[in-house]
Amino acid sequence: MTDTESPQLVACNNPDCTVAETGLCLRSIDRYQEVCPDFKGSAIDSANQTASPSTEIEKDTVPFDLAEPSPRRFWSGQELGIKDAESIMRSTYTHLIGIVGLTNSGKTCFLSSLYLRLCSGKYPLQKYLFSGSRSLVGFEERSVGLRWWEDGEMPDQLSEHTVMSDPRSPGFMHIRIAEATQFCPKFELLLSDLPGEWFRELYLNSATADRLDFLRRADVILLFLDSAELLDPERRHNHIHANRLIVTRIAETIDVDRRIPVGIIISKIDLLKEQELDIDDFEGIDVINQEVTNQGYTPRVMPIASFSCCPELISNGHGVEEVIDFCLSRRIEPPKFDLVPSKKYPAFRSFHMIQSSPEQKLT
Amino acid sequence: MNEARYSILVVGGAETGKTNYIIRLWLALKDQRGMIRLAALPDQIEDIEADVHRLLSGAFAGRTIGELGAEFVIPFRIDGSEILGELVVPDFSGEEWDRAFLNRQWPESWDIYLEHCVGCLVFVRSNVLVAPLNWVEVAGLLIKARAGEFEGFGDLSPDVSETEFPTQTQVVDWLQFLSHAIEETRDSPPLLRVGIVVAGWDELEKEATEQGPKGYIEKNLPLLNQFLETNDTIFRFRVFGSSVVGGDLKHDDQFRNRYLEGNPVKSGYIITDVDSSPKKSKDFSLPIAWLLGVQGK
Numbered sequence: 001m002t003d004t005e006s007p008q009l010v011a012c013n014n015p016d017c018t019v020a021e022t023g024l025c026l027r028s029i030d031r032y033q034e035v036c037p038d039f040k041g042s043a044i045d046s047a048n049q050t051a052s053p054s055t056e057i058e059k060d061t062v063p064f065d066l067a068e069p070s071p072r073r074f075w076s077g078q079e080l081g082i083k084d085a086e087s088i089m090r091s092t093y094t095h096l097i098g099i100v101g102l103t104n105s106g107k108t109c110f111l112s113s114l115y116l117r118l119c120s121g122k123y124p125l126q127k128y129l130f131s132g133s134r135s136l137v138g139f140e141e142r143s144v145g146l147r148w149w150e151d152g153e154m155p156d157q158l159s160e161h162t163v164m165s166d167p168r169s170p171g172f173m174h175i176r177i178a179e180a181t182q183f184c185p186k187f188e189l190l191l192s193d194l195p196g197e198w199f200r201e202l203y204l205n206s207a208t209a210d211r212l213d214f215l216r217r218a219d220v221i222l223l224f225l226d227s228a229e230l231l232d233p234e235r236r237h238n239h240i241h242a243n244r245l246i247v248t249r250i251a252e253t254i255d256v257d258r259r260i261p262v263g264i265i266i267s268k269i270d271l272l273k274e275q276e277l278d279i280d281d282f283e284g285i286d287v288i289n290q291e292v293t294n295q296g297y298t299p300r301v302m303p304i305a306s307f308s309c310c311p312e313l314i315s316n317g318h319g320v321e322e323v324i325d326f327c328l329s330r331r332i333e334p335p336k337f338d339l340v341p342s343k344k345y346p347a348f349r350s351f352h353m354i355q356s357s358p359e360q361k362l363t
Numbered sequence: 364m365n366e367a368r369y370s371i372l373v374v375g376g377a378e379t380g381k382t383n384y385i386i387r388l389w390l391a392l393k394d395q396r397g398m399i400r401l402a403a404l405p406d407q408i409e410d411i412e413a414d415v416h417r418l419l420s421g422a423f424a425g426r427t428i429g430e431l432g433a434e435f436v437i438p439f440r441i442d443g444s445e446i447l448g449e450l451v452v453p454d455f456s457g458e459e460w461d462r463a464f465l466n467r468q469w470p471e472s473w474d475i476y477l478e479h480c481v482g483c484l485v486f487v488r489s490n491v492l493v494a495p496l497n498w499v500e501v502a503g504l505l506i507k508a509r510a511g512e513f514e515g516f517g518d519l520s521p522d523v524s525e526t527e528f529p530t531q532t533q534v535v536d537w538l539q540f541l542s543h544a545i546e547e548t549r550d551s552p553p554l555l556r557v558g559i560v561v562a563g564w565d566e567l568e569k570e571a572t573e574q575g576p577k578g579y580i581e582k583n584l585p586l587l588n589q590f591l592e593t594n595d596t597i598f599r600f601r602v603f604g605s606s607v608v609g610g611d612l613k614h615d616d617q618f619r620n621r622y623l624e625g626n627p628v629k630s631g632y633i634i635t636d637v638d639s640s641p642k643k644s645k646d647f648s649l650p651i652a653w654l655l656g657v658q659g660k
Contacts, residue, residue, distance in 0.1 A: 069471040074540050119586040120498045130586050131593040136532050143501050178593035307502040316502050
């Protein structure tokens, strides 16, 4: 740059990003000039203050006018991406709960119900207390219906990071709970929050299984069955059939360890209660139970009513605490072989198995 | 004698009573009757004296003292001892705290107070408190969605900055931010003392005051209460009630007249829980004394 050339500042199309002032990309992408979708390489001539598109931005020739010091940034408060979850899992043992189920099967309502039982003071959990969360904003927004999957193109991979302005992204909701006992042991929970569409695509096409590899690290899998579907004779059988296929994919394609507990969650049982029905009245639940058993897992059926249309018959949040009990009841010990994990057989349920690596799949 | 520097953050959203407490605290320190007393007059008191003028004239302060980014530095001594120190109270407005929560960041300039931070006072006030999610309302919304009465909540999604988050959610996140920032800044993070101040205690219904400040938090901010009780390796907390002048200067003319005819410097009170029952004190330095570890655990 010669003395006659004015220094160039760079800008970002995202109005919330301060990369022009701080050099730090809001999406936490190091090579943002090349990778970040918001950074279009608009170079602002500081003398003329007009934006002109540039074709190539060379890293070393883009000086920054650091007008303001960079703020201290915290987590987004929403669902955690893989890298965000990793930092928690590195610091302490974390219970990864794989929440599985088709669209509208009650997955998000379960998350909201859990949160409400902790924060509302009404229908409190009996055994657990709230001890922290990096997803508080996300829990609040889901609970009032403000954070739903957007119409249009569904994200096709787990997020690495999330930022405040992101739309809802596939990731993990974080919450820490403590036992309401003298010594108050704490449990870090990461509950997967994924679109139901992913599970439909899973059973239709095994090629989509890679993005669900994290289930192999899960401490427990919760498979949600929708009572509303079970009640409707025209939808019941397809619902059961689809869930059987999901179970098969989890076992045969993703190859989740058979010792991982599987909870079969019958959601919205308030609808059954309202019609004086019970889960025993539905043979299809037995069919799923048997499918899970045949695949080598040990299932447990748990009915829940995250929100009840007839609270006089069955309370709001019924069964949610029992599901948490189930999730925390067992901790899988690694098999006692190979003190040093080989490259062919990666360490049992080690975190890196969350990221798909075909050559490392267990054979 | 070492004059250690102690910074205390004053946390809370807009209109939660932070500024009026600081003004009242200043008057109490100057009065030399409390547990914490003024050791010397600070060089610069123009900003706070402007608000003192308002209070002594019968009006509450409107907003944060002085310019944004200012700090209040108070040389203090502890009654009955020769311990001296410098109390640093940075002046962060409620709007700045709200922005920190919404934007998930705070200015780098705030970090300079972390090194000597002994704790914080978190202000909540009943008439601006955003209640926790109403279970019944949420259940109603979701039941309707289930029944197909909504096509989808996507249409209802407002800009997140317009969402009114419950007070307890904001406070928990502020405390998580603070704990995280101190852990990153200091080699041996201390146990952080958190004084929750329920401001405007005189505005509460009698039934609400009978349960004391701790009882008020347990009932109205259950998430915050659980958070503090289960994180006793990170925080030590205590709850206070506060009434700066003991009544309503804005809407109660009779009270205002009595206040002005009396001694405003001795008005108001702090409520503490003693043996599970609320006790009234005239010493406005009590929350500060507790933060400094002088008064009680």
